[in-house]
Amino acid sequence: MPKLQEIATQIRRDIVRMVHAVQSGHPGGSLGCTDYFAALFFKVMQHTPQPFDMDAKDQDMFVLSNGHISPVYYSALARSGYFPTEELSTFRKLNSRLQGHPTTHEHLPGIRIASGSLGQGMSVAIGAALTKKLNNDKGLVFSLHGDGELEEGQVWEAIMFAPHHKVDNLIITVDWNGQQIDGPTDQIGGLGDLPAKFKAFGWNVIVLENGNDLDEVVATLEKAKSLTGKGQPIAIMMKTVMGKGVDFMEGHHEWHGIAPSDEQLAKALEQLPATSLGDY
Numbered sequence: 001m002p003k004l005q006e007i008a009t010q011i012r013r014d015i016v017r018m019v020h021a022v023q024s025g026h027p028g029g030s031l032g033c034t035d036y037f038a039a040l041f042f043k044v045m046q047h048t049p050q051p052f053d054m055d056a057k058d059q060d061m062f063v064l065s066n067g068h069i070s071p072v073y074y075s076a077l078a079r080s081g082y083f084p085t086e087e088l089s090t091f092r093k094l095n096s097r098l099q100g101h102p103t104t105h106e107h108l109p110g111i112r113i114a115s116g117s118l119g120q121g122m123s124v125a126i127g128a129a130l131t132k133k134l135n136n137d138k139g140l141v142f143s144l145h146g147d148g149e150l151e152e153g154q155v156w157e158a159i160m161f162a163p164h165h166k167v168d169n170l171i172i173t174v175d176w177n178g179q180q181i182d183g184p185t186d187q188i189g190g191l192g193d194l195p196a197k198f199k200a201f202g203w204n205v206i207v208l209e210n211g212n213d214l215d216e217v218v219a220t221l222e223k224a225k226s227l228t229g230k231g232q233p234i235a236i237m238m239k240t241v242m243g244k245g246v247d248f249m250e251g252h253h254e255w256h257g258i259a260p261s262d263e264q265l266a267k268a269l270e271q272l273p274a275t276s277l278g279d280y
Contacts, residue, residue, distance in 0.1 A: 002276055004214050007079060008038040010277040012245045013269060014179035017279065018091040020265040025092060025100065027144065028255035030072035032177050032212070032240040036144065038074040044225070045142060049081035052109035060139045061128060063113060065121020066146035066175070068257070069100040074088040074098050077110035079277065088280040119152025121145060122172060126162050126233075129170040140228060143172045148180030151189045162233040163202030171224045173236040175211070179253040195237050211238035243264040246271055 002010075005173070011034050019025035020261065045060045053059070064073050078085045083097075090096035097106035101116025113124050125143035132139055149155065160172060174194065182188050191197075195205045204227055206218045217238075225232045242256070243249025246268040260268055 003111075004038050004042060006275045007042055008034050008057030008214060009030075009245075009272050010071060010275040010279075011038060011075040013272045013275070013279060014079075014088055015071040016246065016260060016265055016268045018071045018074070018088055019259045020262075021077070022092040022213065025071055025259060025261045026068040026097060026257045027071065027246075027260070028179070028242040028249060028252070028257070029066065029069040029175060029177070031249065032242045032244045033069060033144065033175050034072055034122070034245065035174075035212050035214050035217050036146060036173065036240075037072050039214055039221055040142060041076045041080045043218050045219040046139070049077075049109070052082060054112060056128075056139060057110070057135075058137055058139055060103070061112065061141055063121050063125040063128065063141065063143040064115050065125075065143055066149050067121075068120060069146075070098070070100060070102050073110075075103065077108075078280070081109065082110035085280040094218075097141060117145070118149045119154040120277065122155055122158040122162075125160055125172065126165075126167050126171060129167045130165065132169055133167075139169075140225065141170050143170070145172060145174050146180070147174055147176050147178065147191060147194070148185050148188070150174065150191055150194075153199075159198065159201050159203070166231050167233045168229055168231050170233045171221070171228065172233065172234065173238050175240055176237050177240045177242045179242045179256065181253065181256045183253050198235045198237075202232065203235040204230070206234065206236045208236050208238040211240035212244045 015030045019027045019124045047059050091098045092100050097108040103114040129141040198205045249255040
């Protein structure tokens with residue numbers, strides 16, 4: 001298997017090409033979370049791409065709550081074997097299984113919930129984790145959430161629920177990039193001390209200082225796995241840079257949901273060298 005860094009680079013190439021091709025999509029958060037997806041799908045998570053089991057019996061499962069970063073999700077799924085990489089070329093096109101926000105009725109392997117309406121993924125992840133407990137299934141549930149998404153009230157009901165019910169086979173990660181569609185989160189709806197808030201609700205909290213360092217991401221996820229089964233849900237506060245890997249996108253909320261021009265795509269691909277995996 002190619003090295004994780006090469007996989008991450010290829011996923012970033014996929015992201016910018018997919019969004020550019022249809023002039024629609026969300027590159028910023030996708031690029032920022034690429035290292036997390038590479039680490040999770042290619043190193044940490046125990047999962048079986050084929051045959052795809054909707055119920056994820058006896059394996060780990062993943063829930064994407066901030067569904068707008070579908071480009072990175074689709075690339076990770078395809079590159080890890082859930083469906084042919086060639087299908088990435090259909091992203092956001094009519095009759096594609098790769099809709100702008102993941103949905104289930106197209107039966108795309110890897111997609112277990114429809115996400116895009118923010119704030120719901122944690123509730124789903126908790127339900128899946130509790131179901132695994134009831135079924136004596138040793139698999140873990142991983143989920144990813146945006147920091148701006150935490151302004152949704154349902155999230156905090158879930159944050160309160162999980163520790164009370166000792167959902168200790170759950171590892172949630174917050175993409176703590178400080179950006180949302182309208183600007184910096186501290187200007188739009190300040191989140192305050194996120195680690196302290198989760199700890200106050202009863203979570204075991206890990207702060208991942210550099211969510212764009214693959215070694216650090218892998219080590220943090222492995223540490224989180226070692227803390228499961230101890231009566232507390234695990235929350236990783238993952239600091240990332242929106243648009244990571246493309247210098248003119250990095251740290252700018254404007255790239256939350258706009259597509260690069262032809263010239264910008266060329267500049268982006270210059271910074272993301274071609275890999276042995278090859279473009280779709």
